[in-house]
Amino acid sequence: MPTTLAQVPKQKLKNPPLKVYKLGDRVLRQPAKRVNKINDEIRQLAVEMLQTMYSNDGIGLAAPQVGVNKQVIVIDIELKDETKPPLVLINPEIKSMGGEIVVGEEGCLSIPEVFLDVQRPDEVTVVYRDEEGRPQKLVTNGLLARVIQHEMDHLNGVMFVDRVQNATALTKELTKHGFSVKDVESVKE
Incomplete structure (x- = not known):
């Protein structure tokens, strides 16, 4: 019986199941492909992504970060609360952004120990499929909105x-933590 997402303990594993790719790896620059069929393989990917994310003290992880070119995201901003299940977003689409433009510090499992300020809208509406393939809509703000956009x-x-x-x-x-500025591809808003 495969592990369900609700059964994934919020704990560090000595050997997480997936490798997290770092800034400079080309896999991080490929646009992810839509998931055609949500099945046990996709659910297992989400479980392993969660295990990897928790093992690396993350609150969000996208499939391209573990070398999988699929539109799958896992998020858990309630790491200390075992009763709050993580979010799994499959084929997510941001339908609207709003609220104030807020500056907040961000980090990334693909760029460990680097934390810098980023401007993002404070509110987001996202539609996606959950791990069972059901259509979902989420309207949120604050940290969760930032993590979804990230x-x-x-x-x-x-x-x-x-x-x-x-x-x-x-x-x-970047220099302090051994990353190359040449790997940054600036986005102009």
């Missing part, structure tokens, strides 16, 4: 450092 960027081959406006801070942080 992970959706991954599905389009965009990384948060591409949105950082402070070039000096960006260069300093």
Whole structure:
């Protein structure tokens, strides 16, 4: 019997099931493909993504970050609360963004130890399929809205450092942690 998402413990594993690719790996720049069929293989991918995310102290992970070119995202901003299930978004689409443009610090499992400010809208409406294939709609704000936008960027081959406006801070942080500024592909809004 496969593990269900609700059964995935929110704990670190010594050997997480999936490798997280780092800034500079081309796999992170490929646009992800839509999932045609939501089946046990996709559900198992979501389980392994959650296990990998928890093992790396993350709150969000997109399939391209683990080398899988599919539109699958897992999110859990309630890491300490075992009763709150994680979110699994399959083929997500942002329908609208709103609220204020807010600056917030972001990090990424694909760029460990680098944290920089990014501007994003505070509210988002997203439609997606859950792990059972059911259509869902989520209207949210704050941290969850930011995480959804961050992970959706991954599905389009965009990384948060591409949105950082402070070039000096960006260069300093990336260099300090052994990453190359040449791997940043700036997004102009």
